[in-house]
Amino acid sequence: MAKILIIDDDADIVEAVKIVLESKGYTIITANEGDAGYKKAEAERPDLVILDVMMKTKDQGFQISYKLKNNPELSKIPILMLTSVGRETGFRFNKETDADYLPVEEFIEKPIKPKDLLVKIEKLLKQK
Amino acid sequence: MKQTTNLLEEEFLQRLEWFIYIRWAAIVFIILLFLTAINLFKVILPARTIFLLALFIAIYNAGFKLYLKHKTPSTANIRRFAIIQSMLDIISLTILIHFTGGAENPFIFYFIFHTIFTSMLLSKKESYIQAGIICFLVVGLFIFEYLDAMPHYPVRGFLNTDVYKNSAYLTAISFVFSSTIFIATFFTTSVSERLRLKENELKEAALKLLEKDRLKDEYVKMVSHDLKSPLASIQSLLEVILGGFAGAADEKTKEILQRIYKKTEFLHYYTKDLLDLSRIRAEKNLNLTIFDIKDVIDTAVEIAVPKMGEKDIKFNLEIPDNLPDAEADKEQITYVFLNLISNAFKYTPSGGNVLVKVSQNDGFIITEVKDTGIGIPAEDMPHMFEEFFRAGNVTKTTKGTGLGLSLAKYIIERHGGNISIESELGKGTIFRFTIPISAMEMSS
Numbered sequence: 001m002a003k004i005l006i007i008d009d010d011a012d013i014v015e016a017v018k019i020v021l022e023s024k025g026y027t028i029i030t031a032n033e034g035d036a037g038y039k040k041a042e043a044e045r046p047d048l049v050i051l052d053v054m055m056k057t058k059d060q061g062f063q064i065s066y067k068l069k070n071n072p073e074l075s076k077i078p079i080l081m082l083t084s085v086g087r088e089t090g091f092r093f094n095k096e097t098d099a100d101y102l103p104v105e106e107f108i109e110k111p112i113k114p115k116d117l118l119v120k121i122e123k124l125l126k127q128k
Numbered sequence: 129m130k131q132t133t134n135l136l137e138e139e140f141l142q143r144l145e146w147f148i149y150i151r152w153a154a155i156v157f158i159i160l161l162f163l164t165a166i167n168l169f170k171v172i173l174p175a176r177t178i179f180l181l182a183l184f185i186a187i188y189n190a191g192f193k194l195y196l197k198h199k200t201p202s203t204a205n206i207r208r209f210a211i212i213q214s215m216l217d218i219i220s221l222t223i224l225i226h227f228t229g230g231a232e233n234p235f236i237f238y239f240i241f242h243t244i245f246t247s248m249l250l251s252k253k254e255s256y257i258q259a260g261i262i263c264f265l266v267v268g269l270f271i272f273e274y275l276d277a278m279p280h281y282p283v284r285g286f287l288n289t290d291v292y293k294n295s296a297y298l299t300a301i302s303f304v305f306s307s308t309i310f311i312a313t314f315f316t317t318s319v320s321e322r323l324r325l326k327e328n329e330l331k332e333a334a335l336k337l338l339e340k341d342r343l344k345d346e347y348v349k350m351v352s353h354d355l356k357s358p359l360a361s362i363q364s365l366l367e368v369i370l371g372g373f374a375g376a377a378d379e380k381t382k383e384i385l386q387r388i389y390k391k392t393e394f395l396h397y398y399t400k401d402l403l404d405l406s407r408i409r410a411e412k413n414l415n416l417t418i419f420d421i422k423d424v425i426d427t428a429v430e431i432a433v434p435k436m437g438e439k440d441i442k443f444n445l446e447i448p449d450n451l452p453d454a455e456a457d458k459e460q461i462t463y464v465f466l467n468l469i470s471n472a473f474k475y476t477p478s479g480g481n482v483l484v485k486v487s488q489n490d491g492f493i494i495t496e497v498k499d500t501g502i503g504i505p506a507e508d509m510p511h512m513f514e515e516f517f518r519a520g521n522v523t524k525t526t527k528g529t530g531l532g533l534s535l536a537k538y539i540i541e542r543h544g545g546n547i548s549i550e551s552e553l554g555k556g557t558i559f560r561f562t563i564p565i566s567a568m569e570m571s572s
Binding site: 012013016023111113 | 356357359360361362363364365367368371373374396
C-alpha cells in the first residue's frame, strides 16, 4: 500500500488526516514542520506528500514544494497542498491557474472532508 | 503640541484661484465705474491711463492664471506668489486712486476688501505689514498731492471743490482710513486664525479616525485568522468521527456531534466573512484584469448551488452573447456574485426561482440578481448595506453574519459602480449592480 507523508504543524489536522488514511490501509509518516518534512521525504521516499502552507513562516509550504520539485530524485512525488483559504471566498487556489507558479498537483481545503481527501489521493496515486 | 496656523497647501491654491476670479471682476468694475463717471457725472478723467492700468492688471492676472495652470508651486513659492499678487494689487489700486482724484475719491475705502481677502490668506504678521504698506502708500499719496510734489487729477463734475488741499479733511480721512484698515486686519486675522485652528483640529481628528479604522481592520483580520485555524482542526476531527473513521459512535453521540459541527460551521463562515471584509478593505489597490463576466458567474453558481441543500430552486441566467469584457478585480467581483447568488438561494423557499440577468449600458455591465424569496421589510431596506445588519425577518431562520452585503457594496463602489435593492416582502428581491466595461472594449 502507498506510503504518504503528512507535513503540517497542526497536530490535530495531522491526526485527522492520519486516521482517515490509515483506515484505508495507507502507511503514514508525519512531520510537524517543513524542513523536517523535507528530510523525511528524502529519507523515506513517500508515494505522496500532503503539505500545509503556513507553518514556521507564512509560505513555508510553498518553499518546501519548490524544494521537493527541484530535487530530481523527489520531483516525481505528487504533492497535495492543504490550504485554509476558503474556496467560498473566491480567493482560492486553483490547479488550472496556479499550477504555473505553484508546483503542486492538487489542493485540498481545511476543514478536511474525508471523502474529498480520499478521492483526491486515489486520483493522484493513480496518475503517478 | 504646537498647532500650525498655516493654511494647507491645496486650500491656499484654491483661494489664490479665487483671487484671480475676483480680479477679473474688479477689472470689469473699474471699467463700468469709469464709464459711469464720465457719462453720468461728466467727470474728466485720464481715460488712456486708466485703461492702460486695467490692461496691466488683466495682463498680470492672466499671467498668474497661466502659471497656476501649468505649474503647481511649492509651499514656499505659494506664499511668495500670494504676496506678489497682493503687492501688485495694492500698487495698481493706489495708482488708480491717484489718477481718479486721490483723497477725493471715495473708492479709497475699497482697500478694505483687499485687506480682508488677503488677510484670510496671509499670516498675521504679513497681514499687518500689508496694512502698513497700504496706509503708507495712500496717506503718502495724499501728502504728495497736497504738497504739489505730485500732480492732482480732480474729479470735476462729481466734486467741485479742491478737498485735496484741505489739511483738516486730509488728517481726518487719513486717520479714519488707516484705523479702518488696521481694524479690518485685526478682525479678519483673528477670525481666520481661529478657523484655521479648528480646521486643523478637525483634519487631525479625521486622520486619527482613519488610522483607528485601519487598526480595527488589522485587528479583525488577525483575530479572525487566528480563529480560523483551530476551527478548521475541530471541524476536520469532527468529520473523522462523523465519517466513522475513528470507530462506530452511537446514534445519540452522532446527533450531538452533528450539532457541534453545525455550530462550528457557522463560526467558520463567520470568521471567513470577517477575514474577507478586513482583507478586501486593507487592499490598497484593485488588481484590475479584463475578464468575461460569464466565467465569474459560472464560478459563483458552482460554489453556491451545493449550499442550497435539499431545496428545489430553479436557476436561470440571461446573458447576451456579445457582452463586452469587464475590467475589474476578478476575485472581488467573484465575491460579489457569489454573495448575491448565495443569498438568493438562501432566502428563497423550495419551488422558487433565481434569475441572474446581465445587460450593458453606458460603459457599465449591469447585473440583476432576482429571487422569489422572502423579501426585505421596508423599514430594513435603508440598512441592508450596513455592516452586521440583518433584516428582521431572517435573523432567526437563516444563519448569516450581516457582512456580505456591506462588503459587496464596498467592492462595487470601489470599482466606480453602484448597487441597489428592490424588494417586496414575501414576494422577492432584486439586487442590481454595475461593473465597469474594459476600456479596450469601449474604444473598439
